Amino acid sequence: MSERDDVPARRELTIRKPYFDLIASGIKTVEVRVRYASMRKIQPGQELDFVSGVERLRTRVMRVSEYASFTEMLEHEDPIAVGGELGKNTDELLAVIRSIYPPEKESLGVLAIEVETPGQ
16 A cells, blocks of 8 residues: 555635635635634645635645644744735734634634645
């Protein structure tokens, strides 16, 4: 069995345009998601295609870390890697993340997915 045999197939993740652009530029290297069952399947080595409108960006997962909350995640992850310039104010970044994911979603747990884009 090769190393790639146990890595799930490439998958698509829809993402808001400002965050897509930050990943494409190499500034945002950590994508934050809640621990939906489908998200828990993401593994290092897997390819992720981020999609925003008609734009698509292929990345490779380097690491997946699990946290109990967004607060805990921001205590361990680089806020700039999570939110670009927004990461300079972690309270503001936390508020934006929580505007995307309400408390009942956060209670599922949090994933920090570190990605790299080709050529970066």
